[in-house]
Amino acid sequence: MKRLWTLGILLVAFVFIVSACSSGKSTGVKPLDKEEKAVVRVMFYDEQQFYTQYGNLFASKFPNVEIQVVSMESVNGMAVTDREKAFKDLIEKEKPDVMMLDTKQYEDLAADNKLLDLGSLIEDEEFLGAEILPAVVDVLKEKGGGKLYGLTPSFYSQALFYNKDLFDKHQIELPTDKMTWEQVLNLAKRFPTTGDKDDRIYGFSMMYGNAHAIGDMVGSTEGLTFISQDGKKVSYNTEGWKKAYQMAIDAWKADVIYTPSEESMASNSYEDYLKRDLFTMGRAAMTLNGSYIIDQMKGAKDNLKDYKPFKLGVVTVPIDPSNPDVSTTFGVYNIFSVNAQSPNLSAALELVKYINGDETAKLQSRSQRYGDLSTRTKYIKAVDGVSLEPFFSLKPKVDVLERYSNIPTSFYQPFQELLNAEITKVIDDKQSLDEALKNIDEKGQQELDKASLADKAEKEKEKTEETSDTTE
Numbered sequence: 001m002k003r004l005w006t007l008g009i010l011l012v013a014f015v016f017i018v019s020a021c022s023s024g025k026s027t028g029v030k031p032l033d034k035e036e037k038a039v040v041r042v043m044f045y046d047e048q049q050f051y052t053q054y055g056n057l058f059a060s061k062f063p064n065v066e067i068q069v070v071s072m073e074s075v076n077g078m079a080v081t082d083r084e085k086a087f088k089d090l091i092e093k094e095k096p097d098v099m100m101l102d103t104k105q106y107e108d109l110a111a112d113n114k115l116l117d118l119g120s121l122i123e124d125e126e127f128l129g130a131e132i133l134p135a136v137v138d139v140l141k142e143k144g145g146g147k148l149y150g151l152t153p154s155f156y157s158q159a160l161f162y163n164k165d166l167f168d169k170h171q172i173e174l175p176t177d178k179m180t181w182e183q184v185l186n187l188a189k190r191f192p193t194t195g196d197k198d199d200r201i202y203g204f205s206m207m208y209g210n211a212h213a214i215g216d217m218v219g220s221t222e223g224l225t226f227i228s229q230d231g232k233k234v235s236y237n238t239e240g241w242k243k244a245y246q247m248a249i250d251a252w253k254a255d256v257i258y259t260p261s262e263e264s265m266a267s268n269s270y271e272d273y274l275k276r277d278l279f280t281m282g283r284a285a286m287t288l289n290g291s292y293i294i295d296q297m298k299g300a301k302d303n304l305k306d307y308k309p310f311k312l313g314v315v316t317v318p319i320d321p322s323n324p325d326v327s328t329t330f331g332v333y334n335i336f337s338v339n340a341q342s343p344n345l346s347a348a349l350e351l352v353k354y355i356n357g358d359e360t361a362k363l364q365s366r367s368q369r370y371g372d373l374s375t376r377t378k379y380i381k382a383v384d385g386v387s388l389e390p391f392f393s394l395k396p397k398v399d400v401l402e403r404y405s406n407i408p409t410s411f412y413q414p415f416q417e418l419l420n421a422e423i424t425k426v427i428d429d430k431q432s433l434d435e436a437l438k439n440i441d442e443k444g445q446q447e448l449d450k451a452s453l454a455d456k457a458e459k460e461k462e463k464t465e466e467t468s469d470t471t472e
Contacts, residue, residue, distance in 0.1 A: 029116070029345045034062060038347035043070040043096040057363065058354050065347050070094045091339075097348035101335045106150055107143045109337065115149035116338035116345065118352070122148065127353060135396050136375045139332050150337035151356040153364075154372045157391040158290050158329035160184065160318065164311035166191070166201060166285045175286065177316040177390060178324050181218040182247060184286065188256040191285050202258040204251070205284035207277055209259055212423040214248035215241075217288070221328055222320045223397075226444075231406025232452070234444040237437040246433060249426055258284055274300045282310045288317060291373055291391060294383050312383065316390040323397075330396035411451035418443055 032038065044050040047069035055067050075086045087105060101109065109115050121127050122137055136155055141148050162175045172190050179187075188203025195201075206213070219226075224240045227233065251257055260276040267273075274280055279287035280300050287293070300307045317329050336355050338348045354360055358376060365379035373391055374380055380388050422436040431439075 029349050032062070032065075032346040032350040035064060036346075037064045037066075038344055039066045039068060040098060040344055040347045040351050041068045041070055041094065041096045042098040042100070042351065043072060043090070043094070044100050045076070046071045046073055053364075054351075054355050054360070057360060058351060061354065062347075062350065065350075067351070070096045072100075095339070095341070097339055097342040097344045098351050099337050099339060101150065101337055102333055103139075103143055103331070103335070106140070106335045106337060110144040110147070110149045114340055115144075116340045116342075116349070117147050117149060118151060118338070118349075119148040121151070121353065127357065131358065131376050131378065132356075133375050133377050133392055135330065135392060136332055139330075139396050140335065150335040151352060151375075152332050152335045153356050153361060153375055154334060155375055155392075156290060156329075156331045156333060157327065157373060158288055158317050159314050159388070159390045160286060160288055160316065161279065161293060162286045162313040162315070163279065163282060163284070164313045165282070166310070167313075172285075174313060175315050177393070178319045179315070180321050181221060181244075181318045184318050185247060185251045185256075188251060188286060189254055191256065193255050200283075202278060202284045203256040204286045205258040205278045206287060207260065210420060210423075211248050211252040211427055212245070212419045214251065214257065215245035215423070218247055218318075219244035221318055223323065223328075227407055227448070229406075232448070234441050234448055236444065237441040242433060242437060245423065245426075245437070249423065249433065253427060270299070271303060274304060282308055291388060312386055314383075314386055314388060314390050316394055319394070325395055326397045327394035328397045330392075330394070407448070408451040408455035410454055411448055414447045414451075415444055418447065 042050065050067075050069050055069075059065070059067070070090070072087075072090070075083055075090055091099070099105075099109075106115075119141075122132060132151075133155065136152065137148065140150055140152070144150070160175055160179070164174065167174050170191060172187065175184070175187060185204070191201055191203040193200070219241055222240065222244065224238070224244060226236050226241070228235060258278050264272075264276050274296065277287075277293075277296065278284040279289075280293065280296050294312075297309075297312070301309055317327055320326065320328075336352045338345065338352055342348050356375070361374050361376040361379045364372075365374060365381065373388075377392060380391070382388060419440060422431075422439050425431045426433050426436045
């Protein structure tokens, strides 16, 4: 009997230890007592927006926690190189407990061990981490060097929208998930190109861009890069880019792609903006866009007297045929992280949990704007019976933007002007595509070298000024 009693005690102790370990699968931060007074400094766009979006809801649950908002307005208006330094200076000066970060800021701070590891939260049953879109967690872990240092309540993605009524009217088979760009553009070519420009329909429309923008989209989808990994060499004159641009030029010359004219862009009224988007107006069969276009269609219905609604269809973005399960348009933003050096870790962690929690997602989904896709996908609403799953059914390719992280920002505008000029000459039959790509490589390299030298000089100047300030 004594042996059984001893065994029972050991068993209870074992269960207690296991329970403690499992419940202790935590950040190592003690839970916040609701009666405990605390102060949390949170870095956000501005104070009013934070309270409207999150602060008022949080305050109703934790009335003893005072929130102080560190505004990022001064930083966000700067050029990229200036913004990076100003961002670091802001953190150093204000020492926020909670920080809202973009992916680059998140990646840099994680690499410097300045963020609290939040990995245990996605194993916390109360937090319901299992309901968070796995792709989002995967992206954040990859950016965090294998660990989860932040969470985001929303993500961005694109999908291929189509006008089912137009496809049915012209007896063309509907788009499907995981189409290639070649298949999409071939579908667009099957729609009639006749009729007056003011009332004819188009196979594909985009609000901004031109032939070279289409070529860039095709190439990017297929994993092509136009700059070497070290950011030193322009590389457009390849078979891959030639194929991508030929596809775009053929579609452009076939007059199946619509973009608004410069003249039509002059008006800034909301009604004119809606009318410029031919897909929204029912005059384009397909468009590639974010989920906010659904709000735009509702806006047209509410604001335009002659608006005619149509049946909407949604499928995944075009894919790379060699990598068909991956999307290059998936991204995370507004990542909330806890400063590892925060003296208010309990309250800071509670705020991050609340911003990313199920309750907040549910509340915000009631007035959800479709431009924001919740990372808790059960709150992504279907539209008139049309599922929005194509926005998150593909795996994200997380290095798309990072491919060009070494390129000076001053390079982009002259390079885009060069691209447009050279491809326009091809469209106008003034030169061959081979000649255009050769010119883009040669002239683009000159622009890159010039921008790199200017960037280097600017950084050296900043170092000199920093040294001078330290000496003083």
